[in-house]
Amino acid sequence: MRPTPSSSAASDHATLADRYAATRRLTVDLVAPLTEEDCCVQSQTCSSPTKWHLGHTTWFFERFVVRDALGLEPYSDAFEYVFNSYYNTIGNRQPRARRGVLTRPGLGEVLAYRDVVDDRVERALREGSLPEQAREVVELGLNHEQQHQELLLMDIKHLFSCNPLGVEYASDASAEGAAISGMGWVAFDEGVRPIGQDLGTDPRVYDNEGPGHRVFLEAFELADRLVTNRDYLEFVLDNGYERPEHWLDLGWQAVQANGWQAPLYWSERDGDWLEFTLSGWSALELDTPVAHLSLYEADAYARWAGARLPTECELEAAWDRRACDGAMLEDRVFHPSASGSGETGVRQLMGDLWEWTSSSYGPYPGYAPPPGAVGEYNGKFMCNQYVLRGGCCVTPRAHLRPTYRNFYEPEARWAFSGVRLARSV
Amino acid sequence: MRPTPSSSAASDHATLADRYAATRRLTVDLVAPLTEEDCCVQSQTCSSPTKWHLGHTTWFFERFVVRDALGLEPYSDAFEYVFNSYYNTIGNRQPRARRGVLTRPGLGEVLAYRDVVDDRVERALREGSLPEQAREVVELGLNHEQQHQELLLMDIKHLFSCNPLGVEYASDASAEGAAISGMGWVAFDEGVRPIGQDLGTDPRVYDNEGPGHRVFLEAFELADRLVTNRDYLEFVLDNGYERPEHWLDLGWQAVQANGWQAPLYWSERDGDWLEFTLSGWSALELDTPVAHLSLYEADAYARWAGARLPTECELEAAWDRRACDGAMLEDRVFHPSASGSGETGVRQLMGDLWEWTSSSYGPYPGYAPPPGAVGEYNGKFMCNQYVLRGGCCVTPRAHLRPTYRNFYEPEARWAFSGVRLARSV
């Protein structure tokens, strides 16, 4: 368990150009262990090829900075089509499910594209020729780049898990297992709490985190650590996947339709449980938090355990009682770690695993999407998805903040998602 | 527009046996215009045959009162299988999508089954031989029966709409069109508001309406009437169904996948707009509220109109500013009516159409489903559905209350659903 660092002070002092360069370089660094073939393939519709992540994040800067703000010509009309993700405002695009057929441009060409765009953006930043609004878009683009760093690793993990040969992304860097105690509870009083924050104060904040507003919370309690593989295995062995009474109706349908019997990357061979990680297959570590759950599984587990999922506001309110951050991308373990037991407070609230909440992803009071293409970034997805909070072991530290709202469909399992229990008083 | 009646005082004086008899009789009365064939067919997976509604509501009383409380033998083992809806706790059952293949038992046999069960329940009620808990289940069963009265009419409307011959359920009973004014706004202050109510105070209250708790509402405004066909037609003619920028991402997918171009029961022939009602096809009445929208359409309309959907708490908070109730089942018009214009307040809040909210259907703080099969009634559906409030023209008046939460998937269109605009201040 790593100690909690003193906020993101470092980044405050860095210039935007430096942060731009560092963030962009990190993405390319993450690709180093991969072959050209690894970078090209799409293993499921909701994943993208690594190469596409590299191209799309570049396109974001080209489109909204190089073209809209600097007024330069596009690097390639074809790339405009190929690397647009979901912006209807901008135009037609390669269908999401078909990103994997793009064997051309090759990885080398995409990296060259990155160089050209980076050169243009960095020069403009260092020359100070970008207007204030464009600098805000650069901030948004870096935020966006960080999201794709995480997605890239999620997608590679899925791809490698599909390979019967057992591929490793990184050698196993997990530290000696930390001690772990039984689950404790942290109590919170009822009251009106501020939630979210307005756009503009912190340039990194997404539109969906605001406006800042007030929410009344009834008294509640949160578990002081994440649910572990040991905890969850008990549910599995209690035939949790065979008893409909624990499940939401849609959850039970998903269990039956997909034949789920355990979390996504678990596998049972002759009575032993294995887990696939970015370091390949290994025996299930019992003290480690259980990862790669759908909302349905998180909810069923909580019900079985006599508790419930927290709401997103409860987790946000808990932020000032946070203790012992979990692993994040900079730790380069690419896997959650045991929570430790020394400190009092809500451990692992930041890092290790995104925590499912019972909160449907929707607009805050007074929310309106920004005008233009950037307005498609968040608002149009506010239906049938659920909020996760706190970040995970493949999220860059600088990307996280108490008001950050991540979201996935309730059946999604390929994110680094886990579960923290809550209960009403 | 009908005046607002003085609460449900009448029902307070009725004995439970009388209400039982009246409620059960009403269901059979609603079937009078139908042929045996009409009663047998299932026109879509989410609908049920009329005959199945008749049998299932009877099974509910048989199962939870006649058998569990009175200890009598089942009328028929086969009916136990055939008329269970979704209670895993009770056992296997006819698959939902296959309720329409049950040409046997015939309508006559199902009506005979109703008579036997009614006879047993009524006798027990009049003799006073039912324990308190069983009387509560009878209340739940009447609530349940009323839901199915509405469902039965929704399902028949869908069935008849599929028939190229143009079938009528009832002759057109709509009153002379009321005058209708432009849309006004009613303002509400910020503050902590009580929401929901605890089980037990009112025997009719469902578990999902509680526990009573507090919610902080930022200041908001509600439209004083529902959106009309005239309003909505403007959206349609402005190519609302062809412009992705108005739609949620899932909504736009639904528009394209289903080829939606207008609300469910609208049809355009040579430039004229027709609407299918339970009185058959007729010219679209422009002052009538627009009905049979999905959440996606309600949301897209609101966005286009520069407003938003209300939350369920906002609509509940508005209940004491309610004016001019809309049509309900007892009015036997089977269609929403124009809102009138005379009174100040939130018109049509009760009746006419269920109003979509932006609130995902989820548990209130401290909610836990009741033990046993009855616990499957509501709780397991709390995912990927959205709340509607206020009741509609085919809801029995006694079924409605300010805390009542109806819910459907966002793509559902066959309920009598409409839209009221809201905005933040």
Add this chain to the structure above:
Amino acid sequence: MRPTPSSSAASDHATLADRYAATRRLTVDLVAPLTEEDCCVQSQTCSSPTKWHLGHTTWFFERFVVRDALGLEPYSDAFEYVFNSYYNTIGNRQPRARRGVLTRPGLGEVLAYRDVVDDRVERALREGSLPEQAREVVELGLNHEQQHQELLLMDIKHLFSCNPLGVEYASDASAEGAAISGMGWVAFDEGVRPIGQDLGTDPRVYDNEGPGHRVFLEAFELADRLVTNRDYLEFVLDNGYERPEHWLDLGWQAVQANGWQAPLYWSERDGDWLEFTLSGWSALELDTPVAHLSLYEADAYARWAGARLPTECELEAAWDRRACDGAMLEDRVFHPSASGSGETGVRQLMGDLWEWTSSSYGPYPGYAPPPGAVGEYNGKFMCNQYVLRGGCCVTPRAHLRPTYRNFYEPEARWAFSGVRLARSV
């Protein structure tokens, strides 16, 4: 086992009007055991409601005789839409998969429609006012009516089999089980054989039976009786449904996708095998021919048994060695019967069960569909279907002839289909 009658001499002497009346009356007679509800429902996409069969066969005469030949107005424009099956030449129609939503017109109205059309056709026939070509269409219509008599019973059998209450169409009329011998073989020499017949000689002949032409057959042998339930059960108990080596690739896919473990209407309960028949559920009779197989099952069985399926030409060539006809519709047993053992020859070639062949349904040399709507009757289905020969226990005797080609998709199982083994020498 019934003796072989001396051809269809009787029908030769009947006038066309008499045959028209008798054939049309028989259809209505077959409906007598059914309720209105039974007649309305469609239990699978490839089935039609009984009421639709009644209406469609009537529409055929109305469309092609009453309107085209007599020039009378349509009985109802709506019926024109509702009862057209698949004639693109004629116009739009109720989609096949949605025939079951037509609760109106009711059964009574459809029977009234029959009466009106029958009255017009019969009068014209008795008056002799129909031109020769129209009389040929009447013949075609009677042929068509007979096909629908069989389809109606196939479809009712499927509908009733879906009902958990166990519905019977007819009381069990099966005769005392005939004696049955081991399987013998009948040998045929190589040589050029005439196959099919030209249109025009026999007015009942369909276009797909011609032109008459020559085919060279290598020497072959046919089993002297159909495969029985006893034979087939041996295959099932030898894990026939679990061993891919017996199956066509598409067959094995169908086994896995549908979870097939036995013929369509078999069911195993606690080690006992039951069979659903039009007389309800009963113990599997071992001497009776195995029925309701897909082509895949017929083929897998033959492979397992060291034999193969016959070609359609081999079965046609065998017709003059035919012995001991099986049950047909007039026998009113609605089920195949044991083959007997007394006679030498190819038993059950006519009646009992349609026999799957390895012959894809295609055009004979020189075949061209007739002009106009009637040309859509057969020709456009000549792809990915396989020929069955010989007729079954619910086929009217007069409908059958040596050159008759029935056809279904290879996965179809709801026809009365069985298997006869063949082998090359």
Add this chain to the structure above:
Amino acid sequence: MRPTPSSSAASDHATLADRYAATRRLTVDLVAPLTEEDCCVQSQTCSSPTKWHLGHTTWFFERFVVRDALGLEPYSDAFEYVFNSYYNTIGNRQPRARRGVLTRPGLGEVLAYRDVVDDRVERALREGSLPEQAREVVELGLNHEQQHQELLLMDIKHLFSCNPLGVEYASDASAEGAAISGMGWVAFDEGVRPIGQDLGTDPRVYDNEGPGHRVFLEAFELADRLVTNRDYLEFVLDNGYERPEHWLDLGWQAVQANGWQAPLYWSERDGDWLEFTLSGWSALELDTPVAHLSLYEADAYARWAGARLPTECELEAAWDRRACDGAMLEDRVFHPSASGSGETGVRQLMGDLWEWTSSSYGPYPGYAPPPGAVGEYNGKFMCNQYVLRGGCCVTPRAHLRPTYRNFYEPEARWAFSGVRLARSV
């Protein structure tokens, strides 16, 4: 148009080892223009990645020669799983639809695997240490390799066609367009004809080409050349894709379900027709044979043109009237060519395009699959596929023979398939 060579005499003189080396080398040569990324991706379920073709063809020799005949250990257990195609007899395997997720083993590893296996096989061949039966399997493996050479190019063409950037496999090598005349007809008399050939005489012959047997053919005529783009464009412009009367029922369903408006690789932009070839997009050449048709389109065209498709026996019988072979793989034009007009006879019967027939792919009289895994090669696919004859511009010349039966599902369009008209007399 190339002159007809004097049979395959050259290959008779080559030793098997030489032919093995040459055939295996050709496959690798074909891959030269591709990147690693091109070789890894699967663009549709029925296609395979290039790398998989390279591995699977190698596995075939390893499995059936190196292991079964030479008794050596497998190169890799994982490859055994990964490169098995569809042999149930051998064991589990990578699902066909998921061949594209195998980014490992990389292209280099697969080529190394080829080298190892080739070394073992060639050494055994040159040492003469292989028994006769194993030498037959080598012949089968070379036949199999040639099939995959063609498949590899079909699959790459499809992959490249999906790329919006317009990728080329080869520069345009098409010769100056040959002159082309109107369509002539070649007449054939009725009579009994020998069809197919027995296994064993020619080591290259597949099991499905035998046994040799006799077929009676009625008199018929064949067009002296393939249908051209000019011919077919006329059908398109006559609204051929909008008129159901030209189509088989399943064909019309395919047109509507897939939105077909022209052959697979045609595209219309502002009134001009383009065609995608292995040399990229270019203007449609009108004299070139129309390619990449489904059976449905071939059949609809023939019907529209007042003709019909030939049967496979008719095309086999025409082989001795063959003139002017079309392009084959060795010509390295990768595209069909205009037929020329000089010679009398059936031009392009061999090469240019596979010719759809109306013959369903089924067993010849007396056919039985060989024992063991090799028996799965052909026999189990004999259902719902149709025969094509003659070879195409990406088929190796040595792979073709008059009795050769290719087969695809009727909706398949990515093969180099065309149409020759036939008619009965």
